[in-house]
Amino acid sequence: MIQKILSYDTPRSIALSMLLLCIFAGLALAPFLFPGVRTVDTAARICIFIVLVASYDLLLGYGGIVSFAHTMFFGVGAYSVALTSLHLGRGFDALILGAAIGAVLATCLAAAIGLFSLRVRAIFFAMITLAVASALAVLVSQFSDLTGGEDGLTFKLPRELGPAFKFGQTLFDGTVFGVKLNGKLLTYYLVFGTSLVLFLITLRLVNAPFGRVLQAIRENEFRAEAIGYRVVHYKIAATCLSAAIASCAGALYAIWLRYVGPSTTLSLELMIDILLILVIGGMGTIYGAVIGATLFLLTENYLQAAMGRLTSGIGDIPVVSALLSPDRWLLWMGILFIVSVYCFPKGIVGHFRKDP
Amino acid sequence: MSIPLLSTTDLTVRFGGHIAVDNVTTQFHPGELTAIVGPNGAGKTTFFNLISGQIRASSGQVVLNGQDISRLPVSARTKAGLGRAFQLTNLFPDLTVLENIRLVVQAKANKGFNLWSTAVALTDITAKAQTILAQVRLEHVAKQPVSELPHGDQRKLEVAILIALEPKVFMFDEPTAGMSLDEADTILDLIADLKARTECTVLLVEHKMDVIRTLADRIVVLHNGQLVADGPPAEVMASAIVQEAYLGLSPEDQMHG
Ligand SMILES: Nc1ncnc2c1ncn2[C@@H]1O[C@H](COP(=O)(O)OP(=O)(O)O)[C@@H](O)[C@H]1O
Ligand SMILES: [Mg+2]
Numbered sequence: 001m002i003q004k005i006l007s008y009d010t011p012r013s014i015a016l017s018m019l020l021l022c023i024f025a026g027l028a029l030a031p032f033l034f035p036g037v038r039t040v041d042t043a044a045r046i047c048i049f050i051v052l053v054a055s056y057d058l059l060l061g062y063g064g065i066v067s068f069a070h071t072m073f074f075g076v077g078a079y080s081v082a083l084t085s086l087h088l089g090r091g092f093d094a095l096i097l098g099a100a101i102g103a104v105l106a107t108c109l110a111a112a113i114g115l116f117s118l119r120v121r122a123i124f125f126a127m128i129t130l131a132v133a134s135a136l137a138v139l140v141s142q143f144s145d146l147t148g149g150e151d152g153l154t155f156k157l158p159r160e161l162g163p164a165f166k167f168g169q170t171l172f173d174g175t176v177f178g179v180k181l182n183g184k185l186l187t188y189y190l191v192f193g194t195s196l197v198l199f200l201i202t203l204r205l206v207n208a209p210f211g212r213v214l215q216a217i218r219e220n221e222f223r224a225e226a227i228g229y230r231v232v233h234y235k236i237a238a239t240c241l242s243a244a245i246a247s248c249a250g251a252l253y254a255i256w257l258r259y260v261g262p263s264t265t266l267s268l269e270l271m272i273d274i275l276l277i278l279v280i281g282g283m284g285t286i287y288g289a290v291i292g293a294t295l296f297l298l299t300e301n302y303l304q305a306a307m308g309r310l311t312s313g314i315g316d317i318p319v320v321s322a323l324l325s326p327d328r329w330l331l332w333m334g335i336l337f338i339v340s341v342y343c344f345p346k347g348i349v350g351h352f353r354k355d356p
Numbered sequence: 357m358s359i360p361l362l363s364t365t366d367l368t369v370r371f372g373g374h375i376a377v378d379n380v381t382t383q384f385h386p387g388e389l390t391a392i393v394g395p396n397g398a399g400k401t402t403f404f405n406l407i408s409g410q411i412r413a414s415s416g417q418v419v420l421n422g423q424d425i426s427r428l429p430v431s432a433r434t435k436a437g438l439g440r441a442f443q444l445t446n447l448f449p450d451l452t453v454l455e456n457i458r459l460v461v462q463a464k465a466n467k468g469f470n471l472w473s474t475a476v477a478l479t480d481i482t483a484k485a486q487t488i489l490a491q492v493r494l495e496h497v498a499k500q501p502v503s504e505l506p507h508g509d510q511r512k513l514e515v516a517i518l519i520a521l522e523p524k525v526f527m528f529d530e531p532t533a534g535m536s537l538d539e540a541d542t543i544l545d546l547i548a549d550l551k552a553r554t555e556c557t558v559l560l561v562e563h564k565m566d567v568i569r570t571l572a573d574r575i576v577v578l579h580n581g582q583l584v585a586d587g588p589p590a591e592v593m594a595s596a597i598v599q600e601a602y603l604g605l606s607p608e609d610q611m612h613g
Contacts, residue, residue, distance in 0.1 A: 008476040209462050209470040209478065216459050219448035226408070226446075227521065228434040228463040237469070 005200060007207035011287055016352040020287060023294050027192060031185055032177050042301050044188055044256045046294050047195035048249050053277045053289035054202045055245035061284035062206050063238040064218030066122065068271055069129035072136050073110065073243040075265035077102035077250030079140070082153045082260040090156040099251035103244045110243035114236035137266045152261020161187045161255070191252050198248055203286050205241060214238055215284070280340050282347020291348045299336065304329040361386050361557050362438075362525050367406055367416035376402040378581035379416070384525065389551050389558040391568040391589070394578035400561045401443055403578065404527055407559075408440040409433045421524065434463075439523025443530045443561070445510045449503040453494055453513060456502055457485040460520040485520065492516040492546065508539035515546055526550060526558045532567075547571065565593070 003010065011017045026033065030043035052074055059065050080102030081095055088094040109132075117128040140147045147153065159165055165183035166174055174181055205211055213234050216224040225231045254260045264270075273296065281292025308326040315321070322328075344351040360383035367380045377399045384390055392400050405411040407418050409430040417426045425433050434440075448456050461481045462468060476482075489495045492512045497505060502513065511531065518526055528547065532540035544567060550556055551571065562568055568575065568589060575592040577585035585592050 007474045009474075204474065205471055207474045207476070208472060209467045209475045212455070212459060212462065212475045213468045215451065216448050219450055220446065222410075223442075223446050223448065224459075225430045226410075226434060226440055226442075227460045227517065228431050229468050230429065230431045234468065241471075 007200075007204045009203060009207045009286070011349075011352075013352040016287070016349060019352075020290060023290055030192075031188055032179055035179055038301075040184075040188055041256075042297055044191045045253075046297050047192050048253050048256065049274075049277065049293040049297060050289050051195045051198045051202070051249040051252070052246055053274055053281070053293050054199055054286050055242045055249065056274050057278055057283060057286055057289055058202055058206055058211075058214070058245070059238055059242040060278065061286075061288070062211055062218060063214040063235060064221075065118075065235055065238060066126040067129040067239065067242075068126060068268075069110075069113065069133040070242070070246055070274055071266055071268075071270045072129075072133040073106040073246040074250035074253070074270070075136070075140070075260075075262075076106045076109065077247030077252075078254035078260040078265045079147065079153075079250075080105065080247075081251045081254040082155050083146070085155040085157070086153060090158050092158050092160075095158070095251075095255060099248060102247040102251050106243040106247035107240045110239040111236060114239045118235045118239070119232055133266075133271075134268075137262055140262055140266060148261070150262060152259060152264070154259045155254075157183075157187065157255060157258055159183070161190070187256065191256050194248070194252055198245055199286075199290075202245060206286055210234070210237070218284075276337060278347075280337060280344075280347060282344075282349030282351075285347065285349040285353075288347045288349040295348075299333055303333055307332065358385050360384060361421060362407070363419045364407065365417045365419070367403070367418065368414050369402060369406055369411060370414045376581050377406060377413075377578075380578075380581075380583045381416075382576060382583060382586065384557050384559060386524075386555055386557055388573050389547075389560060389571055390574045390576055391572035392559060392561045392576050392578060393563070393568065398578040399581040400578055401529055402581075404440065404529055404559070404561070407433075408438050408527060434521065434523070437524035438527065439518045439521040439525065440527045441514045441518045441529060441531055443533065445507070445514055447502045447510060447513060447517075450501055452499050452501055453505065454482070454485055454489060454498040456513060457488055457516055457520050458482055460517050461485045461488070464521060488516055488520045491519065493542070508535050511535055511539070511543060515543055519546070519550075524555075524557060526556055528558070528560045528562075530561050530563070532562070532564070544571070569593075 011020055027043055027047055031040050034040070034043070052070070056070050059067055059070070077099065081098035084094040084098035084101065088097070113128055113132055117125045141149050160183055162183040165186070166181060168174060168176070168181040172181060179185065206214070213224065213229050216229065217231055217234060221231050250265055253265065257264065277292035277296045278288060280295060281288030281290070304326050307324055307329055311321050311324045311326065314324070340348070346354070363383040365381050367377055368375065369377045380403060392403070394400055402411065406413050409425070409428060413426060417424055419425065420433070420436050420438065423436065425436055428436065448459070458475075458481060461484045462475070462478070465481060467478060467481065486495065486498070489498055492515060494509060494512055494516065497509060502510060505513070515531060518528070531543050531547070535543065547558065547560065548571060551558060560571070572589050574587065575585070575589050576583060577592060585595055
């Protein structure tokens with residue numbers, strides 16, 4: 001049964017299985033295990049980034065297709081949900097419609113870019129995605145009447161997803177294990193559940209005959225064509241699917257933040273984060289997205305705080321305390337990533353799978 | 357004479373000023389094994405590329421089974437019934453031996469755009485791939501990545517891919533180049549097997565004259581991109597023009613051309 005849910009693509013390493021299980025349990029029970037606004041927020045972001053990075057893995061890790069437009073598709077989903085919620089009024093119908101419009105729009109955009117440029121050289125496709133993504137980011141900041149420009153858009157979720165909505169008063173006294181049963185909790189589980197489904201869909205896609213063809217294209221495009229696969233069509237399909245999934249992740253992100261803006265969804269830094277997460281976790285494995293996103297977001301969120309505690313602990317040693325000052329956290333994060341790429345050239349998942 | 361299965365009409369390709377294949381018109385019939393010979397750089401591989409579509413012809417046509425395939429992309433020509441084994445080994449290096457064949461069987465079954473069932477669940481496709489591996493005696497390395505195979509086994513896999521494609525026309529480009537005699541014999545046995553099955557048409561680029569003598573029904577000689585001789589083996593081998601085409605080539609060149 002579990003085999004089937006995982007599309008027969010199990011982690012294939014005991015250590016890796018344990019790690020994935022811990023992350024799964026941690027995310028599934030996050031509001032109860034780590035109550036607190038900040039921790040639950042981190043957990044939700046991890047869920048969303050797992051989907052976002054997994055959908056990019058479908059494209060880069062399996063198909064070998066380099067795209068810089070992945071954040072654009074993420075943004076399309078996020079803005080669609082924000083705009084429908086603003087203009088149709090708060091409600092689940094607005095959310096669903098927004099997510100659907102986003103997915104369709106992202107697919108069409110991906111198809112257009114793909115049709116136009118995937119026939120030519122791979123590098124051309126990469127350049128076009130970069131150009132289109134930058135152009136769209138500029139458009140979004142220009143058309144501020146519609147998009148809110150650099151400030152972005154804040155919108156309201158359905159009442160059931162707001163902190164003021166309480167449930168289970170009679171049954172549980174309104175709390176379970178000390179956690180308040182409110183709309184915020186519901187939103188978290190909406191994010192978690194949808195992310196899980198999207199992740200499993202991605203896992204299925206790469207293990208379907210279609211995913212195998214993508215692998216073949218990555219390995220040897222020329223031969224894939226010679227055994228009868230129309231490579232361009234497969235590449236365009238992969239681009240569209242990955243765009244649609246990224247757009248759904250974007251919709252979830254907007255729902256979680258109740259806000260959408262260029263810096264949270266469209267920025268090039270975000271694109272680089274996606275690449276880093278994928279490389280650290282392990283390309284072409286899908287599970288790499290889980291490990292990578294968890295590690296990355298935990299480091300990003302807690303490294304600074306940990307360093308703060310460390311410096312106050314060790315006192316005033318001249319050079320050391322300067323190096324460990326919380327202001328240097330970016331430096332240390334960079335070093336951590338260089339070390340991890342150096343130690344695990346095939347990513348963490350690749351490393352575990354090699355010596356089980 | 358029967359209707360040709362594959363024919364080329366005035367097939368020509370220019371690379372800049374250089375004409376690599378020059379007005380080649382010829383036919384290939386069902387059940388016939390044609391050896392294509394010629395010195396290094398004669399245009400044999402390019403002629404194959406024009407037929408299977410890796411290179412578009414500057415002018416001329418390729419007709420398969422009555423259909424003009426000159427404008428079709430490579431994959432469509434494969435679907436139409438052309439099967440090509442490459443001169444330089446051309447496989448999926450990081451995938452397993454079994455997966456290499458499975459992908460071919462899957463392509464043949466038109467399952468590539470199946471997004472929803474897992475590849476593992478399509479057991480008939482895997483089973484068929486295993487049968488083909490057994491035919492070329494590679495089942496013991498089925499789970500190994502191709503990049504770890506010795507050269508001879510990689511060449512065998514190249515032939516196995518062709519067998520899995522079940523094409524109407526088999527195109528072998530120097531299938532035994534760089535192999536030990538033993539390994540070469542295995543490959544040649546496989547080709548002889550194919551020949552024994554009457555319906556298939558085989559095009560074979562090969563330098564070893566003894567191989568050609570035993571296998572070929574017909575020899576086509578290319579020289580500087582032109583078709584200079586065409587006929588039964590004994591006749592062609594005796595002709596002056598073939599002697600000339602090969603004149604000045606050392607035996608080593610003949611092995612590796
Ligand atoms: N893509 C190409 N671009 C330019 N010249 C080419 C190309 N492919 C082949 N040629 C030239 O065409 C000629 C025929 O090459 P080829 O068909 O490989 O010969 P053969 O297989 O008979 O040894 C050679 O002179 C080669 O340099
Ligand atoms: Mg050649």
